[in-house]
Amino acid sequence: MQKKRIIYVFAAILIAIALVYFFGINRSSGASQSFMPAVGAKAPDYSFIYASNGTVANVSSLEGKPVLLWFVATWCSGCAVGNEMLNNNISYFKNKGINVIEIELYRDLGYSGAPINTFVNDYAPNVTSYSNFRSAISGYNLSLTYDKDGYLDIYYLIGPNGKIVYENDGSLAATMKNLKSRINSLSGSL
Amino acid sequence: MNGYAQESGFETYGGTAAILKALKIRFLIFFIAMFVFYYAIFSYFSFGLVLFGTVYYFYYILASSLALSILGALSIVIGLYSQKTARGNARGNKTGIYAFVVSLVPSTMCCTPVIPSILVAVFGSGGIALASGTIQGALSNFSPVFIVMAALLLYYSIHVSLKRIKKPSCEC
Missing domain, CATH: 1.20.5 (Single alpha-helices involved in coiled-coils or other helix-helix interfaces)
Known part of the structure; x- marks a missing residue:
């Protein structure tokens, strides 16, 4: 026994x-999953709402500058850690000319958390003073297309031409090093 | 141990103290191993960060790890001791296992791909998978309930083992 x-x-x-x-x-x-739109493909064009002023925008409207689309839920501890990490690295993205958009997944994946603005202010208070950062709320089709399996804390790096150049279904906090390394290697083409 | 203590159920404290005195090294080894394990797991998943905030979640992790590792080590040491000294079934053992599983549910099931992967396997992508937060968010918000449940299960496990030691022939 x-x-x-x-x-x-x-x-x-x-x-x-x-x-x-x-x-x-x-x-x-750093490996992406099959549920994510493929690297090299045109970023699917769906809409989201900027949290600051309620403006509706499309992914295609971000073309012209590289952009990091980061999908989160505001009750998620890992996403909060990602915000802390982003808080410490936002100047890096600014220096690289990369816009960062933190997007709350559609209806917070079915469980109501804090509003995205509050979530960002709580865990990444510095980022709101940077012009290259904005928070947003996802429409249904955007979440369905970019995160159809409902994972938390996934992100896409989209080039100025609107094509996906890097993606990761690992948390931003855990993969920041990989992301920065990828951005550094792409510096010329971004 | 006096008569009152033996009759009232408070014999558990005296019994625990006596066993601990005899097996303190073994207890310490299990305690340290479990504390390191729980603390590492809870820290890795930033357990309770959104619930308690950036400052207080550290205390939550520390308190949860301490409580679970003390009770868990007691459960193992006393359970092993009861196996040597008494015959009986393995209910105490199983309770300890249940407690272990319950204690890890909120930290490992929330904010990881476990729940989404299960939902996708059962229902397919989209639709219900995009509502996986219903389960994960609830696990995150009610994580203290799981910790308390695990602690109560461990307490029960210890209680059963002590009863078995006290009454070797009982089927408890």
């Missing part, structure tokens, strides 16, 4: 570690 108990405990610990690895650490590898 004692051996059986020890086996149970170790099995439970191994399962927990495997879960953390496969769904946490492994996500940060």
Whole structure:
């Protein structure tokens, strides 16, 4: 019986570690998933609403400058950490000429959290003073097309020509290093 | 241990203290291992950050890790001791496993692809998958309930093991 108990405990610990690895650490590898529009393809053109003034805009309206589209839910701890990370790196994006749009997924994926403006102010208070940052709320089709599997904390880097140049379904906080490395390697073409 | 203590159920404290005195090294090893494990998991997932804010969530992680690792180590040490000293079924053991699972549900199931992947596997992409926040958000908001539930299950596990030690022939 004692051996059986020890086996149970170790099995439970191994399962927990495997879960953390496969769904946490492994996500940060930089590999994108098939549910995301492909890198190299034209970014699908759907609408969102800027949180600051309620203006409706389309993805195509962002063409002309590289843009980071980051999809979040405002009850998500990982997204809050991503905001803290963005807070520390917003000047990097500014210097690279990259606009950042933090988009609340459609209806916060079905669970109401704080308004996106409050969420940003709580965890990334510096970013709102940067002209290259805006927060927004996703329309249904935008969420459905860019995140049809309902993952949290995924992002796309879209080039000035409107084509997706990089994407990641890992959290922004965990993959910031990968993203910056990719941006640095693309510097000439962005 | 006096008669009152034995009759009233307070014998658990005396029994726990006596066992701990005998097995303190083993307890410490389990406690440290579990504390490191819980603290690492909770920190990695920023457990409770949105619920408690940037300052207080650290205390939440610390308190949860401490409570669960103390109770978990007690449960294991006393459970093992009860196996040596008494015969009985494995209900206490199973309760400890349930507690372990319950304690990890909110931190590992919220804000990870686990729930969306299950929903997509069952219902397909879009539609219900885009409402995965209904489950994940609730897990995030009610995470303290899961921690308290896990602590109560561990307490029950300890209680059952102590009863088994006290009454070797009981089917508890």
